[in-house]
Amino acid sequence: MPVNGWDAETAVIGLGAWGSAALWQLARRGADVIGVDRFAPGHAWGASHGGSRMFRITCLEHPDLVPLARRSAQLWRALEHDSGEELFVRSGGLLIGPPDGPITGGTLRAAEAHGIEVEILSADELGERYPLHAAVPRGHIGVREPGAGIVRPEASVRAAVALARSAGARVLTGSRVTDLVAVPGGVEVVTATGTLRVRRAIVTVGAWLSTLLPRLPLETVRMPICWFRPATGTGGDGGDDSAGSRDSAGGKDFGLDRFPVFMREAGGGQVLWGNGRENGHDVKLGLEYGGGGFRPMDPEDTDRSVGAEDWTELARLLAVCVPGLDPVPARVAVGLFSRTPDGQFVIGSPDGDPRLIVAGGCNAHGGKHALGIGEALADLATGGETRMPLDFAHADRFPA
Template identity: 35%
Template sequence: MPAPAWDTIVVGTGGIGSAALYHLAARGARVLGLDQFDIGHDKGSSHGDTRAIRLVYFEHPDYVPLLRRAFELWETLNGEAKTPVFQRTGILQSGPPEGEVLTGLVRAARAHDLPMEQLSAQEVRKRFRGFSIPDHEQAIYDPGGGFLRVEDCVRLHCRLARAEGASLQTGECVRHWYVTGKDVTVETDRNRYVARRLVITPGPWAPRLLPVFAPHLSLLRKSLFWFDPGDDCYTLDAGCPVFLFERGNRTFYGFPAVDDKGLKVAEHSGGRPVASPAELDRHVDTRELEDATLMVRSYLPLAGHQLSHHTTCMYTMTPDGHFIVGHYPEIPQVCVVAGLSGHGFKVASVRGEIMADLALEDATRHPIGFLSPERFAAPA
């Protein structure tokens, strides 16, 4: 049997797939990227202009070593960009002292000796003009955090991958994949490709392309809103930080106004279930808009309330809220990243490096044991 044309095929070239494509190509692999849409599209989970990146991580302290490497890689990527894809602004996060956010931040900071500043509500109001949190709440300021320009990250990784010799086919929908001896075959609506290794980073298409995990994955519709900033204190140029507010059992987050769209605000909690990406409702949800507007009025009192832009995206959720990263169960030729649960883009750079490690070397130095696919390999 002749050798396959490709060392590795990457299915899905969003945030993580584009990074994997680049790292594989940079190591000399013959690599092909496949995506059903154009690069930087708005149909999945890697769009919406900005994503937060922070080292002090309330979700789980085991992410911190991965985030350290992610920061390094984003800084390196900045050197290849006309406009920085990673912008350090600091992140202000607030909530009740006993809440999930603040207790998780303190736990991560202590476990990894990370710098942070604990602030009272009065100190927040004094230091950050335009921000107001209730007197019974507190805040933590992470000076190293900031945001990533999502679509720019994807496009830049793809451009660099091509410069390293990668091939990239867009407008091709992957129908299915299967093992053929020691190799893997991928069939699209146009062609058939064979490679020694397969990397699948499917975003919200994971339930279809990764059937063993389908019983454990669910899709949530998420709305992103942009408001008139109202006051220049909420602009990037004025030093406005990225922000996150825990309010009861709900969490909202947002970004400074970085362009003419305005001040971006969204809810991290909640979300409406979606059966499949094809069924995503992209219209403005009046209740969600009202909730976002109320949050702006309460915590950002100088901001305008006029909606200037809106879009939707999807979270692909796992039961425990943590990623799936590693080899597909019982098929070592296939490596996967799925179920990013609404907090995965910030580590896309290092996830791409990890996928290259696994595809080329079957192992990685990065600590990914807590994200093992095996925890969801059994029936739900």
């Protein structure tokens, strides 16, 4: 019901990991908020699907991300408490590579600078403790971060939206926003079925930011996610999806406890990432910077089909790095995200206009920060400021 001609104080447009968190934070403060999404919460068309996302505090991407990750970890506890669901599996995580490589070196620097607990394992120690990483070359190390783990994106999104609804937020799904029109004192949010008049809009449309706000220099990118099963006779018959199942013949166990979430420098600039069987999902793996990695894509293109080019290079690498998996994936999915020229997020109001608050450009590392970003967006919407150090992500940092 419009009040004084406004349908709500705030609209959150896009209810993926970031937008659902903002909606939850605003609703739990009693704010007058409406959430809008073109799909249903927890869908598989954008960035927030695939069962798991790596969570770590040792953020290599920017030093100011560490407080955001720490705050997100606290907020995940709150989301778990309020929803009664396990959404963050604190299994620990491994960053593997040469000691001075970008992943391990960056992790050690972040740990030292921010006092984050980590444990350094030699290649031999790593192989003893985590036999599935026994093929790590001598001279490489494993940095174990006990506070790392995986967050469950779909379940977290659904939980945040459900809690927001029960705290009074209105939610419109199946509503695609086609335009945002600045009007005196607010914004008109134009959808295919009508127009909402709100005082401000938080725009968290992920990969679709490049089409909804084309003035930001964002590129939409497609990234395959692959699930593998142990090869017959090495780690199970491929038919048992239960986390932690052990094959008595080969003794190879791809459960999360023995194959925790990891990133591993695999040479030639390639980074292998993934996690063991969890919550009914097979072993999840992906590859960055190499063949089968990122490819630009029009977010409005609904073709999410996959081909051998999405996993051939990954399968080749697995044979060397993690022997024991069937090289043909049991399942492949596609994730879409937006990327910025400098690899950092975009958070804030372009041109300083408080009617529009944008958060995007996750560059495929924003899942762990979702709840902290949601809180920061709620702060910006309600008080114009956040205590998170987000200047590095300023929306106006790009040359016109």
